Amino acid sequence: MAREMLRQGGRSARIQEAVHRTVKELLAQMDRSEITVPMIAEKAGVPPSTIYRRWGDLSDLLADVALERLRPIADPEDTGAMGSDIETFIVDYAEEMSSDVGRGMYSDILGSSSDSAARCCHYTIHHLETLRQRAEGRGEPGFEVDAAMDKIVAPIVYHILFQDKAVTPDYCRALVSDFLGGKG
């Protein structure tokens, strides 16, 4: 992945923005296996060497873009109760990530030599942590975030990645209710 930007403003930031935007546009138009660095460079209006120097190679650039897309911009929806909070978050997450674009983001992140994989799952942990704290603030008993990762998130991500079975909303809800039910 890109090393942290040492300079945050001006030209450097404009290039980062233009390149990221271009990658997202290309990803929506064609298969990732057809995308090349020179192609991105031309569309974004920067020389290829700038991309190579800054991101290293295509897989690191794709991982960087994927990670940015996954970065939390808002907290999960507040539905009023812990069970429905978790269910809503998980069903939405699974739907978003089981698309071709979503699975592609996972592949890019896992194919990169950087630490983007660990970062990516920290985002999910962070969201679950938010839901846990919210529940406890309501006086609900809360839940173990690690256990939720193992029992809910891991199976969903596994099936998305290995494409061995369809990840349906019903399947997700069953995982959630199994997790919540197995506690009492």
Place this chain on the structure above:
Amino acid sequence: MAREMLRQGGRSARIQEAVHRTVKELLAQMDRSEITVPMIAEKAGVPPSTIYRRWGDLSDLLADVALERLRPIADPEDTGAMGSDIETFIVDYAEEMSSDVGRGMYSDILGSSSDSAARCCHYTIHHLETLRQRAEGRGEPGFEVDAAMDKIVAPIVYHILFQDKAVTPDYCRALVSDFLGGKG
């Protein structure tokens, strides 16, 4: 991945063997990001064009090699009882796959455009199925293979891939005993 070989014998098979062996050797010596097709070609004694024509590109070749390494060669060890069969199989599997080489195989498989991901997890399902049948042959109650994939395999593979926590034998054993305990 490589299309199925139309010709199984002679020269074609020798090349496949030489290339696979070379890839495994290189993988043991250096980081995968340093490996190139021309490098493999020279060491294996074949022209690069042959590799490109047959495997398409490097990621498909790596996925092909990874899949071959994961292909079951023997049934899981028979320890005399279902619980210890599952535990032994899972602990061994986790240990093997949590190495850098193991994680690399997953990355290669997930980064390929072929169906190698689904095949890879079918291998695991097949092994679990073997254990289930063996247990039932002994008069034991058996277990749900799908549930074992969700509750045992998925969390292990998730943590290996996303590198968010160490997958220790104790952790694996806890997953197995949780799975078996939650049934009675």
Place this chain on the structure above:
DNA sequence: CCACTAACGCTAATAATTTGCGTTAAGGTG
């Protein structure tokens, strides 16, 4: 043993990546 053709080797053309070097502009300092 012969015919058929998949798969190969070689080579030339094309495309991607790396590198050196001069230039621009961000961010800090007096």
Place this chain on the structure above:
DNA sequence: CACCTTAACGCAAATTATTAGCGTTAGTGG
């Protein structure tokens, strides 16, 4: 606010990887 330092850039040349054409080799089935 002008100046200094240097990260990051643009350009272009050199290197390396990939693709494609075409004749050749050698499995496979008859």
